[in-house]
Amino acid sequence: xxxxxxxxxxxxxxxxxxxxxxxxxxxxxxxxxxxxxxxxxxxxxxxxxxxxxxxxxxxxxxxxxxxxxxxxxxxxxxxxxxxxxxxxxxxxxxxxxxxxxxxxxxxxxxxxxxxxxxxxxxxxxxxxxxxxxxxxxxxxxxxxxxxxxxxxxxxxxxxxxxxxxxxxxxxxxxxxxxxxxxxxxxxxxxxxxxxxxxxxxxxxxxxxxxxxxxxxxxxxxxxxxxxxxxxxxxxxxxxxxxxxxxxxxxxxxxxxxxxxxxxxxxxxxxxxxxxxxxxxxxxxxxxxxxxxxxxxxxxxxxxxxxxxxxxxxxxxxxxxxxxxxxxxxxxxxxxxxxxxxxxxxxxxxxxxxxxxxxxxxxxxxxxxxxxxx
Numbered sequence: 155x156x157x158x159x160x161x162x163x164x165x166x167x168x169x170x171x172x173x174x175x176x177x178x179x180x181x182x183x184x185x186x187x188x189x190x191x192x193x194x195x196x197x198x199x200x201x202x203x204x205x206x207x208x209x210x211x212x213x214x215x216x217x218x219x220x221x222x223x224x225x226x227x228x229x230x231x232x233x234x235x236x237x238x239x240x241x242x243x244x245x246x247x248x249x250x251x252x253x254x255x256x257x258x259x260x261x262x263x264x265x266x267x268x269x270x271x272x273x274x275x276x277x278x279x280x281x282x283x284x285x286x287x288x289x290x291x292x293x294x295x296x297x298x299x300x301x302x303x304x305x306x307x308x309x310x311x312x313x314x315x316x317x318x319x320x321x322x323x324x325x326x327x328x329x330x331x332x333x334x335x336x337x338x339x340x341x342x343x344x345x346x347x348x349x350x351x352x353x354x355x356x357x358x359x360x361x362x363x364x365x366x367x368x369x370x371x372x373x374x375x376x377x378x379x380x381x382x383x384x385x386x387x388x389x390x391x392x393x394x395x396x397x398x399x400x401x402x403x404x405x406x407x408x409x410x411x412x413x414x415x416x417x418x419x420x421x422x423x424x425x426x427x428x429x430x431x432x433x434x435x436x437x438x439x440x441x442x443x444x445x446x447x448x449x450x451x452x453x454x455x456x457x458x459x460x461x462x463x464x465x466x467x468x469x470x471x472x473x474x475x476x477x478x479x480x481x482x483x484x485x486x487x488x489x490x491x492x493x494x495x496x497x498x499x500x501x502x503x504x505x506x507x508x509x510x511x512x513x514x515x516x517x518x519x520x521x522x523x524x525x526x527x
Contacts, residue, residue: 158296161386182209221407250320250394296353319496331443407482
């Protein structure tokens with residue numbers, strides 16, 4: 155395993171997996187190769203890369219110091235994507251799932267790793283046409299990264315509920331706010347990282363798994379949060395891709411403010427027993443979103459997840475203020491107070507318009523910054 159790299163504590167990096175849709179019936183459109191050819195001519199921050207299937211594209215920021223810097227870079231990338239998509243007569247949309255695409259129609263993007271994964275996982279590879287946001291947070295050192303990872307794990311339900319944007323799959327309302335994560339959970343190396351607070355012990359675990367041949371690199375772990383030693387970060391992977399870059403940036407501000415609270419106040423020491431309620435809490439957040447019940451790991455107390463989110467946002471508000479993330483925290487607090495996430499907007503739009511394709515069209519308008527029309 156490679157050594158844990160150096161990064162500046164609390165720096166951010168954000169990746170967004172996005173939908174390419176045609177403007178005829180708003181189904182997915184296999185245009186990632188054409189989009190990449192157009193985008194490579196434009197000087198931009200961060201990167202634009204292909205994803206598993208050819209109706210997906212991923213944008214990523216460079217190293218950012220604040221959620222407002224994340225928003226600035228994502229906005230530049232978004233605007234360039236939209237201009238290129240317009241030339242191809244397609245559109246770009248957020249959301250964790252496309253609401254009516256058929257997985258068997260998707261094409262694996264022609265890249266060696268994607269071909270290998272397709273051979274290994276069969277139809278699951280095409281069912282992995284799902285769209286998530288990943289947030290990297292810089293950590294002072296390797297042991298601090300593991301401590302950060304296990305502290306963050308208590309807030310996985312908060313991240314899921316606030317970002318949930320995948321209620322529809324294969325033309326049906328799944329009754330989940332985040333159905334996307336059900337596809338992730340099908341992979342054998344998904345779930346939670348092993349509980350260890352020592353990088354040496356984590357290295358021993360990694361050596362055992364590579365020795366068995368089960369994994370070859372850290373990329374083979376589809377954990378909810380995983381270390382990224384090459385960047386000196388941990389990577390949180392449970393967010394659905396939001397419908398707007400503004401919400402994506404706000405979620406990164408939440409992560410950064412939580413991390414600052416952890417580093418500066420050392421509020422609690424994570425325990426293996428925290429994970430006794432982990433799967434239950436994660437499932438409830440996927441199923442019910444902001445209406446979920448949350449079980450507090452330390453006390454076993456049951457309370458509305460919305461209440462715990464608001465209390466958490468209030469607790470970290472001073473750190474958010476210091477980081478310039480106060481507006482991000484206010485946005486998310488408002489969402490929690492109203493019980494309003496992107497999954498709710500998608501359902502309300504379908505209820506009003508009675509057509510999934512029109513929901514996708516309005517979602518694409520929201521992504522480009524025009525709001526719903």
